[in-house]
Amino acid sequence: MGAQMTSLTDIQVLHPRPGAVVVEVLGEHDLATKTETWELLSSLVDANELVVVDVTEAQFIDSSFINNLINADSAARARGSQFTLQLGTARIVRSAFEHSGILMVLDHASTREEALDSL
């Protein structure tokens, strides 16, 4: 499994198999990193059949991050690929997802194995 650091702090990109990529989101992600996060997700969706965004270790996400997820999911659907969210347990991250209603729209998984099997 290859790993690549991005210009974004607290995000690591892993390549578990050809055509599949896992974006491990750590730390806090908000309006301050909205543009960089979108550029990363957009480029990964363009180049892969499966993109998993793992927020298991994220400490905070806001509506700008959620908006990026929705746009990345739309882009993946448009090119016929799969976008899956791997859910975390931090209370405030769970609250943001629950309040936003995004879990009714995005495919999501509770484990890495389940997320990688979603293609």
Add this chain to the structure above:
Amino acid sequence: VRKRWTPCKDSSSRVSAGSLGGQLAITLSKFETVIPPDPKTLASLRRALEGWLDQEGVPEPARADVVLAAHEAAAKAIEHAKSTEPVIVRAQIVPEEAVVLEVRSPGNWTTQALSQGVKLLASIPSKLEVERADRNTALRAVVPL
């Protein structure tokens, strides 16, 4: 109980809110911080508010909801007000009832009705009010404990 904000910077305090029928004194705890209109300051807002809520013993999920609501409102003010004026964030605990949150900034920054931030913000509190006066917008949210 009359609630009144007092201007201060990055502070929290306890004030006596008087008595009800001479029998019961209620203490209201208050938080206020002023942040520059820069997205990079949002993390420090979250940490300051989280620290105060922790100190006041506000339980989950209210604590997470208050921080999320304050962040969303302040982020919206920063993103859409297009102002160089600071954003003022105030919070006050009504014991055993709620945390009352107010985010105030110049400009009209609450008109993006369909944005993800507004949807998220609107889903958190039990009551959400917007007041516009003197070219300022103040958003007030009541998050139940």
